[in-house]
Amino acid sequence: MAYKIIGSQCTACGACEFECPNGAISTKRGTYVIDAALCNECEGHHAKPQCASVCPVDGTCVPA
């Protein structure tokens, strides 16, 4: 139960980082990564995962 970011497609805009209610997203080598241990797909916070909802590049923030 976590999402992941396809690093090669990530534009590093950072929107997912500040939308994440769990603080699970950080930068690593120029793109963003999701800490699977902290990600719960926004359950209890929002109807849909925030990172995937705000990500501007289709198919880049996806279920792990």
Next chain:
Amino acid sequence: MAQIIPLDSLKQPIGVEAMRAELAGGCAASSCGSSDGPADMDPAVWAKVKDHPCYSEEAHHYFARMHVAVAPACNIQCNYCNRKYDCSNESRPGVVSEKLTPEQAVRKVVAVANEVPQLSVLGIAGPGDACYDWNKTKATFDAVTWQIPDIKLCLSTNGLALPDHVDEIAAMNIDHVTITINMVDPEIGARIYPWIFHDHQRWFGVEASRILHERQMLGLEMLVARGILVKVNSVMIPGINDRHLVEVNRVVKAKGAFLHNIMPLISDPAHGTHFGLAGQRGPTAAELKALQDQVSGGTKLMRHCRQCRADAVGLLGEDRGQDFNMDKLPESVDYDPSKRAAYRAVVADVRGEHVAQKAQAAETVAAAGADEKVLVAVATKGGGRINQHFGHATEFQVYEVSPAGISFAGHRKVEQYCQGGWGEDATLDGVLAALESVAAVLCAKIGDCPKDSLATAGIVASHDYAYEWIEAGIAAWYAAAHPAAVRLTA
């Protein structure tokens, strides 16, 4: 051309006299903003726009802006934008801006302020949305104003997150906000915006555009109520919102927008945008001007917009961004206000002369007694003078001249014709196409060969007005081109 001091020389220690010589001989900027001067404007408004190259056509001759790309996150998707590149709305696509942290941005602004005395404005204009990515926008502005208290701040937004930050914008002394408004009808919006992210969810279609529209109108009203100048940018998309922009103009004017800037869609399959891939074309220069003319009453219209990159540095029409990449900056840099202060004093002097010659030029064309309205293109490196070699021009500034006066009508970009002294015929074809419907070209110098080619195309080319003020040169040409009328008044 010994009388021209290159702008690069400003990097060196330079005296007030040299700055004055540079402005007189010619070098500073190109054209932008409202063409009104102090006589046409509320003093409070004039105080806000007089040094802002994007809001005042007059100011763009003297002052420079810089953008820092600190706020890359965005909350909407536009069909003319591919987020792998800069937003083609606020910046030309194709090369990604150097993304900066707020700390890096402050270092860059101080370095530029120390070397570019024309710097008056710092803007945050993409990629991304300055209001949505608010924490980075605010951190940057706070830190820069702490070091350079007199710098003007402006930001650009799609408006969706704007109402959430209007009070902070007012508290931070941000005088200028640009909202991109492409529609006031959500049905049309649905063809421009596939989705938005708002209130923790993604919205689609007409519903998304309805929310965006309501937030844009609310944000505009809130800014106007607080006395903040609002420029509205609209991207003209033929077949989608081109005719609708007349209605957009009416609405934003009624709500108190200060300037309306209608920009052409930039569309190319290579940019990977939805519109680019779908073959949606941008408007021609003639279509753009026809629309701008149609809505020119009331809200002032900006015709000098260069759709500059999100990391642009310098006068409008020039971009020195590459000179100030992070890897070229020192680790730490202290602000030295002396060069900017000296430059401002010089400009205050020169501006008086510029305004006086404008009035004189208006009298000259009125006195010519002709009833012809023509377009005249000018090659200029800035400073308000005809001071560029025809072959060195990468754009021409086009003015409309009639007995009613001389007004800036827009710029036409061209491939640089002369590279190393040899004109290329192939490139001249592009120049001729760009100068369509122009009656004359005034420049600092032109060779016989291109001059003949232009004559064949029905365009008069002249360097008789080299180093004149632009308006004075155009007026003198116009009067000379109507000799019968001149005799009547003589």
